[in-house]
Amino acid sequence: MQDPVRYAEVPSIQAALAEDYARYGEHTGCYQCGCYVCGRLFYAARPHAVLCSERCNQDATLKRRREARLSERIRTCLTCGVEFQAKRKDTQYCSAACKQKAYRGRVTARVTAEIPK
Ligand SMILES: [Zn+2]
Numbered sequence: 001m002q003d004p005v006r007y008a009e010v011p012s013i014q015a016a017l018a019e020d021y022a023r024y025g026e027h028t029g030c031y032q033c034g035c036y037v038c039g040r041l042f043y044a045a046r047p048h049a050v051l052c053s054e055r056c057n058q059d060a061t062l063k064r065r066r067e068a069r070l071s072e073r074i075r076t077c078l079t080c081g082v083e084f085q086a087k088r089k090d091t092q093y094c095s096a097a098c099k100q101k102a103y104r105g106r107v108t109a110r111v112t113a114e115i116p117k
């Protein structure tokens with residue numbers, strides 16, 4: 001069975017399916033679908049096709065990957081405990097202020113530790 005995504009990409013098949021659809025309406029082997037990436041209406045041989053083209057298929061994959069990557073970067077700030085979106089994978093603080101505070105805290109701790117009692 002051929003992939004409806006492939007059908008959507010071939011203009012001649014699209015034209016044939018569109019003609020079919022106009023004449024007989026929705027029927028087995030000819031369905032009008034909306035691409036969920038670009039919103040374009042297209043015709044597919046299978047119902048519930050959601051991607052009009054290989055390009056949209058790639059866009060959808062990239063979008064999913066980007067979202068997965070972003071959700072991996074939800075961090076908890078080591079200083080204030082707030083959840084934030086890390087811009088880099090090694091970010092540990094929600095803001096420069098918290099980073100500063102943590103740095104100062106470390107320095108203070110070291111200085112305190114080094115002071116002989
Ligand atoms: Zn599309």
Ligand SMILES: [Zn+2]
Pocket residue numbers: 077078079080081082093094095098
């Ligand atoms: Zn913070």
